[in-house]
Amino acid sequence: MNAGPAHPPTFLRGDKAYRRQFLWTSVISAVCHGALFMGLVFSPDLTPARRWPTSVVNVSLVSLPDLGKGAALNPPAPKEARVPEAKKEYKPVPKKKAPAPDLKSKPDTISLAPKKKEAKTSLKKKTYKPDKAIQRAVENVHENVQEKAQPRASDLLEKALADLKRKVNEGPPGTGGGQGNGGGGKTGLDQMDIYKIEIAYLIQQNWAFSEQMVGGRKDLEARLVIKILPDGRISDMFFETKSGNAYFDDSVYKAVQKSDPLPPLPRGYRRPSYMVGLRFTPSGLN
Amino acid sequence: MRRLNPSRGMARLLFFMGVAVMVFRGVAGAVEYIDINNPFIRKIPIAVPFFQAKTGTEVQAEIAEKGAVRLAETLEFTGFFKILDRAGFLEDPQRMGIETPQIRFDSWTTVGAELLVTGGFEVLDGALAIELRLYDTFKGRLLVGKRYQGARTDLKKIIRRFCDDIIYTLTGQHGIFTSRIAFVSNGTGNKEIYTCDFDGSDPKQLTRTKAITISPAWSLDGDWIAYTSYLKGKPDLFIKNLKDGRSHQVTHEGLNITPAWRPFRQELAATLSFTGDQEIYLLTETGKTVKRLTHNQGIDVSPSWSPDGKKFAFVSKRAGTPQIYIQDVESNVVQRVTYYGRHNTQPAWSPAGDRIAYTSLEGGETNIFIVGIDGKEPVQLTRNAGDNESPAWSPDGNLIAFCSYREGPARIYVMTAFGTDQRRLLTLSGEQTDPAWSPRSQRD
Amino acid sequence: MKRKLWIVAALFLVVPGLLFTVSCAKKKVASEPGMMQEESEAAKSAAEKAREEELARQRALEEQRLKEAEEAKRKMIAEERARFENEDIYFEFDSATLLPMAQEILKRKAEYLKANPNLTVVIEGHCDERGTHEYNLALGDRRAKSAMQFLKDLGIPASRMVAISYGEERPVDPGHNEEAWAKNRRAHFVIQ
Structure with a gap:
């Protein structure tokens, strides 16, 4: 169809386009070469990441837990049944101001109240005695986790459980229950290395960060310094540098808060506290 | 320091x-x-306990649960949140504190919640009064609180409004909860245009042409919809006002297809072939030709406007294979965007303006990709799940609706702009294709 | 052959009749001359009648022959038309270029259109399912138009042709393999 009169003009235009294209290609080629060399010289680990068919975030990891809305909604059924019961029992539901404890007398409340308290103390004050409560809290989370079918979360849980048990027993800190990485090494050095891996893992597991929230930015970085007491409590935490993105900074702060208390410092560590910096970047998202 | x-x-x-x-x-x-x-959790963990009834009856228990479930589902749809399982909560939703001094925030942080939504409501003579609040559990702070009054049937609307407040508070941007999605379904035996809510609910048939009717496109105000139909035996453009029913047609000889409304102007770009060559033209809303935009022997099709309406992306075969290009309307300068792959079509310019989603046919598989408007770093969003095509951005740019054949028949799916959380939007009889996401409704 | 047979059969009927009348007449002529004349006249009219009958018969024969020929012709026209409409031309993937085979078919179609100058034709452009709907609509349009251009170059006026693209909307083979795709990448011709 193009054989007719349409042909010559396209050809001419093509000629011009060729010349321009050639120029462009040379320029682009030169720039690319330059960039490539610069890249190789300054950050060799950058180049592979920039290859053409970049793959997006690991889809399966994220979509695994929530198979559908229904899945998340069905499990609480037993709980749902309990709620109306409770309501029947207290008809004069207190107004906003009247707090629930005033009326506490029914079994539900009793089971709930201590749970709350222990959870609180375990987070902030660090009391070891009520190990039952800790157990229960852990079980609670455990159930939660199992329902959501998060394989890695349950790993974390085992670990957290081991940590908790260790704390409760006040026993010698057998080097990293979950890690089990060369328990023989009794020098402070080895123990600290393992300890750092351990806390990094714990904090990472508690770090909830939605990349959507920051529009997929990868250039964010925040540094947080924490002071850990021998029993694992975090006695001090502050930003050394913030990312400038309030949501990102918040998310890392919360991650550390959620991880408090950390496992106790290794026995061999004889200082009154351990100060360490945490550097958060969302780069792992990709 | x-x-x-x-x-x-x-x-x-x-x-x-x-x-x-x-x-x-x-x-x-x-x-x-x-x-x-x-980060292990890539969403914000949020707790949405059942709402608290101020006076207890059967009806209200239903609102307490359904309201909370609906609110949680609506939030979850955005892809921002991880809805925490209510079975793990330490608080009794009917007796816990729902306002600042009474809320025991530590019992929420313990279960991993970073945000908490509480609801309290009462029903009086069929009228519903509901208070909804969003808290930052770690800071123990109220982020947003609203009181709504309305009929009981307004619950859905109230919840969507509060969800919008939540999104606005967290992101500084309005959500998508007033938007709708147009699509094509052939359940009646013919391809016709349908619309549904952003979350797939409330599907309605829009056209009854009894002919092939495809390619819906929304105007920026959401009042107009343009589409291609074989109503007169060949592909013509139909431009329809959804509010007052006005309609216009573009029925030049040859093709009249792929309409795309230009932002901020009552104009649209579309491919016409009355000259014998498929070129993109600028048309008024009444279908009159303003000017010809592309000048190139060969296929030029599927325009998609930049958010400022100054440029448009389109498909052209000028380099031998269909690829995505960008053209400036004023200067007519054309820039190629895609280089990877031999069959790249269906460009969709992101609402933020920085990226273009498109469909690529490679190795016998059709998948959705995203690329910067500078052509750098194309990223594959769908893979190993049948053919996936027709990307359409949500108005906030966080989600992408698309058409997937992963179940066999074509269905509309939604995912985040990062390719995560891929899920089916709705199921109707027949096959569904060609999603088009409306802008937010200004009135709702 | 048939005609000859008929004539022979007719002669068999007519000749003995004539012989009979002649022989009778002779007898009558001998006895009654007046009668004889009458009789000869009667014989004449009988011969006339026979002749007419024979002519009518021949006319009927002729008509039937014509009818048959016409029918055959009509059948041939219908066949030609069917061939015109059923014979699609095929394309390669993502291409609107006319293959040599397609050009041969189009030449035959041009001849047909020339022989039937009052016909107008709709050229439908179709695609396989690969690639996306919108692009395939444009590609189908290109296919239909390249066929149309070829016919135009062979002298068929453009006013007798209309190109309509159906993209991938109307596959002839709903399969998802190369065999089906090859059948679907086509231009189809419909006489209006």
């Missing part, structure tokens, strides 16, 4: 004591650093 110096001193001390550094990459060298760069 005041505390910085002693801390550094301490760190230095530790350093000189000979403490080995495992992941030592601190630039300042003051404190040893542990790198943490892989």
Whole structure:
């Protein structure tokens, strides 16, 4: 169809386009070469990441837990049944101001109240005695986790459980229950290395960060310094540098808060506290 | 910063004591650093306990549960949130505090919630009064609280409004909860245009042409919809006002297809072929030709406007294979965007303006990709799940609706702009294709 | 052959009749001359009648022959038309270029259109399912138009042709393999 009169003009235009294209290609080629060399010289680990068919975030990891809305909604059924019961029992539901404890007398409340308290103390004050409560809290989370079918979360849980048990027993800190990485090494050095891996893992597991929230930015970085007491409590935490993105900074702060208390410092560590910096970047998202 | 110096001193001390550094990459060298760069949870954990009825009846128990469930589902749809399982909660939703001094925030942080939504409501003579609040559980702070009054049937609307407030509070941007999605379904035996809510609910048939009717496109105000139909035996453009029923047609000889409304102007771009060549033209809403936009022997099709309406992306075969290009309307300067792959079509310019989603046919598989408008770093969003095509951005740019054949028949799916959370939007009889996401409704 | 047979058969009927009348007449002539004349006239009219009958018969024969020929012709026209409409031309993937085979078919179609100058034709452009709907609509349009251009170059006026693209909307083979795709990448011709 193009054989007719349409042909010559396209050809001419093509000629011009060729010349321009050639120029462009040379320029682009030169720039690319330059960039490539610069890249190789300054950050060799950058180049592979920039290859053409970049793959997006690991889809399966994220979509695994929530198979559908229904899945998340069905499990609480037993709980749902309990709620109306409770309501029947207290008809004069207190107004906003009247707090629930005033009326506490029914079994539900009793089971709930201590749970709350222990959870609180375990987070902030660090009391070891009520190990039952800790157990229960852990079980609670455990159930939660199992329902959501998060394989890695349950790993974390085992670990957290081991940590908790260790704390409760006040026993010698057998080097990293979950890690089990060369328990023989009794020098402070080895123990600290393992300890750092351990806390990094714990904090990472508690770090909830939605990349959507920051529009997929990868250039964010925040540094947080924490002071850990021998029993694992975090006695001090502050930003050394913030990312400038309030949501990102918040998310890392919360991650550390959620991880408090950390496992106790290794026995061999004889200082009154351990100060360490945490550097958060969302780069792992990709 | 005041505390910085002693801390550094301490760190230095530790350093000189000979403490080995495992992941030592601190630039300042003051404190040893542990790198943490892989957030385990990629969403914001939010707790949405059942709402609290101020006076208890059967009906209200239903609102308490359904309202909370609906609110949670609506939030979950955005892809921002991880809805925490209510079975793990430590608080009784009917007796817990739902306002600041009474809320025991630690019992929410313990279950991992970073945000908490509480609801309290009462029903009086069929009228519903509901208070909804969003809290930051770690800071123990109210982020947004609203009181709504309306008929009981307004619950859905109230919840969507509050969800919009939540999104606005967290992101500074309005949500998508007033938007709708147009699509094509052939359930009647013919391809016709349908619309549904952003979450797939409330599907309605829009056209009854009894002919092939495809390619719906929304105007920026959401009042107009344009589409291609074979109503007269060949592909013509139909432009329809959804509010007052006005309609216009573009029925030139040859093709009249792929309409795309230009932002901020009542104009649209579309491909016409009355000259014998498929070129993109600028048309008024009444279908009159303003000017010809592309000048190239060969296929030029599927325009998609930049958010400012100054440029448009389109498909052209000028380089031998269909690829995505960008053209400036004023200067007519054309720039190629896609280089990877031999069959790239269906460009969709992101609402933020920085990226273009498109469909690529490669190795016998059709998948959705995203690329910067500078053509850098194309990223594949769908893979190993049948053919996926027709990307359409949500008005906030966080979600992409698309058409997938992963179940066999074509269905409309939604995913985040990062390719995560891929899920089916709705199921109707027949096959569904060609999603088009409306802008937010200004009135709702 | 048939005609000859008929004539022979007719002669068999007519000749004995004539012989009979002649022989009778002779007898009558001998006895009654007046009668004889009458009789000869009667014989004449009978011969006339026979002749007419024979002519009518021949006319009927002729008509039937014509009818048959016409029918055959009509059948041939219908066949030609069917061939015109059923014979699609095929394309390669993502291409609107006319293959040599397609050009041969189009030449035959041009001849047909020339022989039937009052016909107008709709050229439908179709695609396989690969690639996306919108692009395939444009590609189908290109296919239909390249066929149309070829016919135009062979002298068929453009006013007798209409190109309509159906993209991938109307596959002849709903399969998802190369065999089906090859059948679907086509231009189809419909006489209006």
